[in-house]
Amino acid sequence: MSEEVKSPNYWKSLGELAKNEEYQKFVEREFPENATELNDQVSRRSFLRVMGASIALAGFAACRRPVQKIMPYSDMPEEVTPGKPLYYASAMPFQDALTGIVVENHEGRPGKIEGNHLHPASSGNTSIFGQASILNMYDPDRSRYVRKDGERSSVSAFTKFCSNHFSDTEQNVAFISEANSSPTFNKLREEALSQFPNAQWVTYEPFGEDNALEGANIAFDQRLRTFNQFDQANVIVAFDDDFLNPAADKNSVENTRRFTEGRDIESPEDGMSRFYAIESTFSLTGSNADNRLRLKSGDIGLFIYALAAELSNSVSGLSAFSGVSNRFSDHEWIPVLAEELLENRGESVLTVGRDHQPELHATVAAINTALGNTGQSVTYHEVPHFSDQNDQEAFVNLVEELNNGTIDTVVLVGTNPAFTAPADLNFADALSQAGQVIHLSDYYDETSKLANWHLNRAHFLEAWGDGSSYTGTPSIIQPQIEPLYSGISEIEFLDTILTGQQSDGYELVQQTWQAYYSSDFQSEWKQALHDGIAGNETFPVVSVSISNDFNTAAADFASNASPSEGLELVIRADSTVFDGRYANNGWLQELPKPMTKITWDNVALMSKKTADELGIKAAGLGESEVEVLSVTVDGTTIEIPAWVQPGHADDSITVTVGYGREGFGRVANKMGVDTYPLRTTNNMHFADGISVEKTGKMYEIACTQDHNTMEGRSLLRYATLQEYRENPDFSTYESSYDAEMPGVAYAEETTGDSDPLSIFDAIDEQEYPEEEPQWGMTIDLNACTGCGVCTMACNAENNIPVIGKREVSRGREMHWIRNDRYFDGDVNDPKALHQPVPCMHCELAPCEQVCPVAATTHSDDGMNQMTYNRCIGTRYCANNCPYKVRRFNFFNYTKEFLTSGDDPEIVQMAMNPEVTVRFRGVMEKCTYCVQRVNRAKIQRSIATNGQSKKPVDGSVETACQQACPADAIYFGDLTDPDSQVVQTKRNNRNYLLLEEVNTRPRTSYLAQIRNPNPKLA
Template sequence: MSEEVTSPNYWKSLGELAKNEEYEKFVEREFPENATELNDQVSRRSFLRVMGASIALAGFAACRRPVQKIMPYSEEPEDIVPGNPLYYASAMPFQDALAGIVVENNEGRPSKVEGNELHPASKGNTSIFGQGSLLNMYDPDRSRYIRKDGERSSVSAFAEFCSEHFANTDQNIAFISEANSSITYSRLKEQALETFSNAQWITYEPFGEDHALEGTNIAFGQRLRTYNHFGQANVIVSFDDDFLNPAANKNSVEDTKQFTDGRSVSSPEDGMSRLYTVESTFSLTGSNADNRLRIKSGDIELFVYALAAELSQSVSGLEAFNGYSNEFSDHEWIPVLAEELLENRGDSILTVGRDHKPALHATIAAMNVALGNAGETVSYYDVPHIEDQNNQEAFTELVDNLNSGTIDTVVLVGTNPAFTAPADLNFPEAISNAEQVVHLSDYYDETSKLANWHINRAHFLEAWGDGTSYTGTRSIIQPQIEPLYSGISEIEFLNTILTGEESDGFDLVQETWQDYFTSNFQDQWERVLHDGVAEEEEYPTVSVNIAEEFGSQAATFVGEAQPSEGMELVIRADSTVFDGRYANNGWLQELPKPMTKITWDNVALMSKKTADELGVTEAGLGKSEVEVVSITVDGTTIEIPAWVQPGHADDSITITVGYGREGIGRVANTMGTDTYPLRTTENMLVADNISIEKTNRTYEIACTQDHNTMEGRSLLRHATLQEYREDPNFSSYESSYDAEMPGLSYAEEHGEDRPLSIFNSIDEQEYPADEPQWGMAIDLNACTGCGVCTIACTAENNIPVIGKREVSEGREMHWIRNDRYFDGDVNNPKALHQPVPCMHCELAPCEQVCPVAATTHSDDGMNQMTYNRCIGTRYCANNCPYKVRRFNFFNYSKEFLTTGDDPEIVQMAMNPEVTVRFRGVMEKCTYCVQRVNRAKINRSIETNGETKKPKDGAVETACQQACPADAIYFGDLTDPESEVVKAKKDNRNYLLLEELNTRPRTSYLAKLRNPNPKLA
């Protein structure tokens, strides 16, 4: 090469950035001595105690099928062929939005959840919560029976109680419910309010959209749901709105797909949208931004008002902001954003986090109207089931009524306010004043223990139901299995209260849908069950205009806006356990959080500058003992581990909720810190002037960010859109390798065009002409780093969940990891994500060193593992430059099968097509070989043996199918028209560590950003 090329400064952690002595030692001991043994008997018992369903699903149980008596069919069902799975359409509720799913069933037991291609909210993909929902259903810690005053009871006894107690229709009844979009549920709710003359119905969600709805009410005079068409916008400005994160956006799957569609680039001539984010903590959305500004969350309100004032000089409708000025009015971003938005009128989107003040949502709505975005890139839906009153205000009023003793009966449907309600309301004490408390819930949780009646709820995969998507598309939820623990659904629960009789969800749902299908009911009903979606209009959209009253109200809230003072505390839903409802899910607990890579815990995030001021040192490497801080808000103090987060705003602390639970389940118990005590009615999102100080304690955090380090070798390549246009081949090997790379000088002397390696002399394998040759390409420009690929792979391949202790030892078993890199300054870096499965190398180093040929190449080009042949030398892991092999250290099948309740239930979720691995073997990504072989068999049958090559798209790996960004391509490399071949022909395509000449079959398309050069 004519000049030296400098490698990018990618780093995963502050330790790697510093490359200090601790880091060097950590790298050297990546494979620790005596790592194969676990002799601590206490840890063995603890391991079993906390893993619950997760460990059995992980592959530590001995059987793949439930232990049961074999009863032959007297007449075999026509649609069941042993060994062939069946697929049924259904829908998954999350808050008050459904996403369409398709559930794989193996001889009557659901074993995998996928997205429904026909459903607009999923289009074939899922979120981490959708993939993890299966484990929740098989959780042995779910509530197993009805309880009356803590003692076991029955459905019939509950029905008898309802017939007597609710016969008094004049009593004061308070219904407290989760958000729910079910049409049948809404019908029963209306019946309840008609039947009980003194009833009130409150919907309470700790992280709902109440503020957003009230914001549109201020701006337009009615409560409307905002829907952003991210795929149609040229410019997107996000103010603390982590819309790519399923924990922050109940419509994240659809929004992610739209967002990545708007940034799809196949040639230098293509354009892509530009994303600006203004936020306090480094969010998943912020990591995908082209330009990111970190400011305190409490100052975002002032920043938006300053931008509105700048825009008011050029557009109508924002007159209330004319002449307004604050400390951000002179910020360099304000004129740049205003210019961009004005140049893209009707082609831009402004959005704000759902928990910010209604006034801020109203301002954003008015700005979208003023810029011509309403009706173009932003739609507003009139949603029937949204209440007229603000739910938080109504909930607070209800607690006041409880304290005054005016409520006779409280009926709680799913929600858990004893854990999640604002701490200053003291809900547990308030509810004790009611004469009767009835609670339907999945677990015998904090609220259930305060109730007279606890009713165990059926999982959505066990019950009939219905509902609507975020934009109003109707679907039916159909059960995949009988309730494992005899639970009842929400609609059955409500109908029993109304009628005093045991209910059938199927009849209730059919009764509702009779009103929609007035002719040919059975045909239309069966069509909806088959497709999983009803063909009809969505919620009605509303043409909006800024209300006359908006100007006067805006003048008031703008005048009241004050800058954030002192140290602020930001409280958010957790990215993996949400508000705590997924705390007992081992798959989600062990999934590294997108930005911190922490598992099994929550922490207090802070910037490096803030940590230095507090005297808090950053976490060490590997097994991280971190310092604990105490945080005090309005006299309430909690202690929580501190974590230094690059890119976090200064003078701001971010914590997440959902942890620190007791008596819920073996996974959730004692994990993390309960942070809800700091959340009050006045500080739902942000608290100012908090007190924070170090304690003398430390706490161990299991974090994967420094696992599988590449020791400075660059796996990820990225450029700006402008750089790509100037050099379309920027990611090619010749353009990207370091001129000082070992072996290069020798190669140049001998006329070679690439560094030599030990594999150059190895003959490549020859493959049969009739076999497909599989390969994969991953588009880093589409990947958002959400982690759903990891969960989908776990669910598909019976991958172990190993627990916090073993993760901290670097033993996590995920077959596809999602690396997060930082690039640039520690205070304001860029972030990049890269999924890394097995590369399936043509010249695989692992195959050369295995003494027993346990890892070999198949006829269709995949690097395979023969588990029964593996003797656990781990030579292959030592020789894998990509560090994608996982050693199975443990085998607890014997202990597990004699521990806990109903081990046969949790075994039912295992994929029968995937081998259950045992202790002492190496495992890794297989390109979902079970799916490949199934497709080859089907293709051979279709063609009467003429070919085994499936049509393009007939095989989807689990990670590919789940990915809402459509970032993964997989297919036959011998098919020139296949999507994977087209991807590999893209000039952004490159191979990892190509200089090693391992010839990977997995390749990557380089990441592109589209920053505004004025803010570079």
């Protein structure tokens, strides 16, 4: 490495940073401690409990046929070719925002989900929730039938009940639903309110956008949706807004694409946006900031008002903040931010987290308007399905009516307020005062158990529906399979209540769109299903101006804002299980959280300074047990494990919801801590003056942050934009470009002391047939945000099993792509950097040289491949791999599941039939999605009559590449000099991991560039 290359002290955890004797022992182990055999008894019951559908999928499908007899096609459908999947456009609903998807369908059973390139909300990409949603459909713990008073019933019995019960149209009916943008759903909503004159409809989401809507109402006298176009901004300022995280922003896929487009840089001459983050919790979004400020969430408002006051001296429209003075008026960031924003009027974005109060959203909207951003980089949209009422207030009022006994019937559509409602409302007790309670849901959950009628809901892949994206692009949701458990959709459920008859979702959706497609319905309908987009219009963009009443209101709330005192509690949706609706999804439970790398649990996050003041000891390297705290808010106490998070704001503790569920599903059961009891109507997201004490108890946490440690070697390289311009080759090792094998860069053969170390001098290099493509990959660290969707997509594509909390804590996780998170700098305020690490597919692969049975070899197209039937489990290859990317399958998951008595006819259906299922005692790793490569080679050979096996550039996408919303991964043929992957490898930011070892990896990286403001460096 050249002397100019800076080698910062990267570290993953506080234990690694200490580099004490314990650290040395940990990294010197060949394999994680106790990784060879089980030292305790694991019963089949406990094993299957944490596996759920995910582990069942990992073993069963390839080795046993369904129990039922099947009949072959007597007349083969024209479009079906056995073994060749079909692809159908659809859309995935998340809250009230649809994301366009394409579903791979193998002879009638949906498998892999990808983004729809034609859909603006996805542009061909997905989130972790999109990738994992297929597992929810095949979950054996889903509700399987209708229940009446807890006993099994039927849809026909419910239909008869509706015909009689709802004939009384004068009764007081309360509908409570999740947010939904479906025009069919909202048409039925209006019909229900019309048919029942005494009815009311409340939308309840524990983490919705009500505060943002009310903020727009304060600023503009209209409840409008804010859309931040990050690609149009030179400067982005985020106040506690984790907009890249799908759990915090339902438009995260589009946000990520736009954010990374604004930071795309190909040469030192290019510019990139500058991103400031002011936040309490070290978030996924904050980890991508150029400048980040730790600040208690309770002080975010004061900071925003101080910035508005500074800007009021230079722009009109902020006079209400002139003269406002608080503890942040003299903060060093205030004049720097003001200067940047004034220099980029009309080309900046300010945004605040949806958890924060409407007054802060109104202030940020006023600042954007004063700077000329409104209508340029920030737009406001009128959303037809939004009501004029404040949903949170309406929900509180409804609970009060329930307590008064004035509600005859409650109809709950999907939502689960018995688990998620503010604790002080005592929703379960209030619900018991209603005459009849009817609940439609995916699981027989906390609310279902309180209902007179529970109906099992069809998954979105099983039912017809419709809806709109975040900005209003309409789509049709078309089912991929008949409902596995005869569930019904939301629109069928509502129509049955209204008509007293069983409904057909297909007819209901068609009725809606027949009025929309007035000219040629059949043609436009088919085109909408084919494209996944049902129209070109979006939600109307509203031309806004600041309300006349805003200045009066702003002067009041800005001058009366008080600072946060003492310890604060911040309550957020969890980054993997969200509000609890994904708690029974094993893929998501086992996905390491982006900043802590914790799996299967939630914790109380705090800074090291706060932990020291509370007497909390941080977990050491390799330690799995942490101290347990009692956290008390307004007299309610919970116990939760403590976790020291570098970069967290001092005097602030963050917890996430969605855990601690019981009797809900075998995966979610008793995992983590239920933190919803701390949420009240006054403390929905933040609480001041909390009490925290140590309990003296210890709790085991399965955290992957210290697994596969690289012992201080410089794997991730980054520079500031200024450093890159001064030294464009900052990241490169002395290397050359092989003209005979374009794209394969390797250590230059020199003489003297600078010779690269190599153990392969005596080994002849493999020669490849000229007609074969040679595959390689590049990962752009400047685009990667660390979201983890590549890991999730790899799980879904390659039948990777979930192993459970205990096995993860032993270092046995099976993910073929790990996402390393590094810190750089001071423990209290470090930078964070992300790096996905798959198999490098080394040209001189160390694993191949030591395998005694030739189970790992090179293919003709240059991939390092595994022959599972040869592998005898010596693990020599893992020991010899310098990149720590091989995974050993310690258990025979197939055998465990075969004898479990679960549902093989259901769970086998999610398996990818193109990927081998692995059994106990074999090594696994990334294969560059060889099944996709071979499919493309066959198609190319057919198209050229056998003249070429080299697919056209871009026709092969690996699962990780296709899912990545940042488009950070490039894959292609290294013998094609015009391919994208070759162009990236010619970039001066391109480098190889451990290039000095001379393994000649085919996967390389583009070094990361940050653009910090030098005045704040």
